[in-house]
Amino acid sequence: MTLPPPSPAVHAAARAHAGSLAMPPGALDGLVDLGCWIAAAQGQVPPAPLENVRVVVFAGDHGVAADGVSAFPTAITVGMLHGILAGGAGVCVIARQHGVHVRVLDIGVDADPDVPAEVTAHKVRHGSGNIRVEDALTREEAERALAEGAAIAAEEIAAGAQLLIAGDLGIGNTTPSAALIAATYGAPAAEVTGTGTGLDEAGRLRKAAIIDEAIARCGDRLADPVQRLACLGSADIAAATGFMVAAARAGVPVLVDGVIAAAEATMAEAIAPGAKAWMRAGHRSPEPGLTYALDRLGLEPILDLGLRLGEGSGAVAAVPLVRTGIALMREMATLADVS
Numbered sequence: 001m002t003l004p005p006p007s008p009a010v011h012a013a014a015r016a017h018a019g020s021l022a023m024p025p026g027a028l029d030g031l032v033d034l035g036c037w038i039a040a041a042q043g044q045v046p047p048a049p050l051e052n053v054r055v056v057v058f059a060g061d062h063g064v065a066a067d068g069v070s071a072f073p074t075a076i077t078v079g080m081l082h083g084i085l086a087g088g089a090g091v092c093v094i095a096r097q098h099g100v101h102v103r104v105l106d107i108g109v110d111a112d113p114d115v116p117a118e119v120t121a122h123k124v125r126h127g128s129g130n131i132r133v134e135d136a137l138t139r140e141e142a143e144r145a146l147a148e149g150a151a152i153a154a155e156e157i158a159a160g161a162q163l164l165i166a167g168d169l170g171i172g173n174t175t176p177s178a179a180l181i182a183a184t185y186g187a188p189a190a191e192v193t194g195t196g197t198g199l200d201e202a203g204r205l206r207k208a209a210i211i212d213e214a215i216a217r218c219g220d221r222l223a224d225p226v227q228r229l230a231c232l233g234s235a236d237i238a239a240a241t242g243f244m245v246a247a248a249r250a251g252v253p254v255l256v257d258g259v260i261a262a263a264e265a266t267m268a269e270a271i272a273p274g275a276k277a278w279m280r281a282g283h284r285s286p287e288p289g290l291t292y293a294l295d296r297l298g299l300e301p302i303l304d305l306g307l308r309l310g311e312g313s314g315a316v317a318a319v320p321l322v323r324t325g326i327a328l329m330r331e332m333a334t335l336a337d338v339s
């Protein structure tokens with residue numbers, strides 16, 4: 001069954017209101033379209049200001065990192081988990097600028113990091129299998145990760161979330177992301193595989209060959225989306241997918257970050273058709289898989305600054321533009337006022 005979209009009637013009313021504002025037709029559409037989307041999601045014109053925007057960073061390790069698919073060592077995953085908790089990570093700085101709440105969760109980090117218990121409360125497993133040679137997860141683990149992600153979304157919505165962002169953290173995670181995008185859309189791996197944290201072209205081609213091997217290993221099992229997450233994904237990617245599905249089901253809009261979130265949005269749409277209507281893309285990272293997936297989902301990035309940090313940072317950076325679209329709907333004079 002297809003998920004209901006944000007209210008088409010309220011969207012039409014929001015567009016009509018936008019058409020009455022003091023400007024030539026369409027003059028601020030790039031911003032006003034965001035305000036109309038939020039109006040339809042909230043079911044009211046004008047939309048309420050976004051006072052409670054929340055990013056959850058899903059952290060996990062990826063067995064395929066052992067094959068040299070990243071320019072950085074896996075120790076970075078735990079290091080940056082502490083960096084986010086300490087408030088010094090890039091996403092924390094950007095989020096403080098915009099009053100966005102940040103939460104980081106260990107969903108599938110290999111080690112047991114020395115972190116407060118609430119950070120590991122939704123942990124699914126230690127690491128995820130090396131997708132070149134084995135499934136990332138069992139089907140039961142994939143289902144559990146999807147359920148954990150839904151529970152996390154429910155907690156964020158209970159805390160008042162008006163807009164949700166799934167951030168990601170994990171050395172190697174651009175490989176399963178590209179693999180899921182390739183497998184879902186039938187794209188050649190080389191077309192959707194990027195340089196991640198900074199591979200050279202030879203490294204990128206080796207990474208694409210590993211993805212081809214992983215896809216060939218899984219064969220027909222890739223037809224089913226939950227099995228696809230188990231075969232090629234990871235605990236953190238499956239949990240973030242469940243988070244996006246649950247947000248869409250609850251009628252809470254989602255801003256998509258980089259290539260990892262684009263893979264998760266792809267999987268959310270495969271599991272819950274219609275979920276994409278609750279999403280907008282925060283930005284375009286240089287990963288080709290991101291553009292490939294956004295094109296298929298029909299999502300147009302808000303920012304295009306070449307950001308490629310992950311952590312949800314690019315989506316958080318786009319939040320002020322969403323808020324500006326809402327403010328235009330709420331505060332701008334009408335053409336009648338000025339004529």
Ligand SMILES: O=C(O)c1ccc[n+]([C@@H]2O[C@H](COP(=O)([O-])O)[C@@H](O)[C@H]2O)c1
Nearest residue numbers: 070170172173174196197258259285310
């Ligand atoms: O958001 C993106 O598009 C993005 C692009 C390149 C790298 N990253 C981040 O870098 C890590 C993955 O890169 P890699 O090369 O280890 O696969 C992971 O922690 C991501 O958050 C993120």
Ligand SMILES: Cc1cc2nc[nH]c2cc1C
Nearest residue numbers: 072076080197309310311
């Ligand atoms: C330093 C560093 C910070 C990150 N944050 C998200 N992914 C990352 C990857 C690296 C390498």
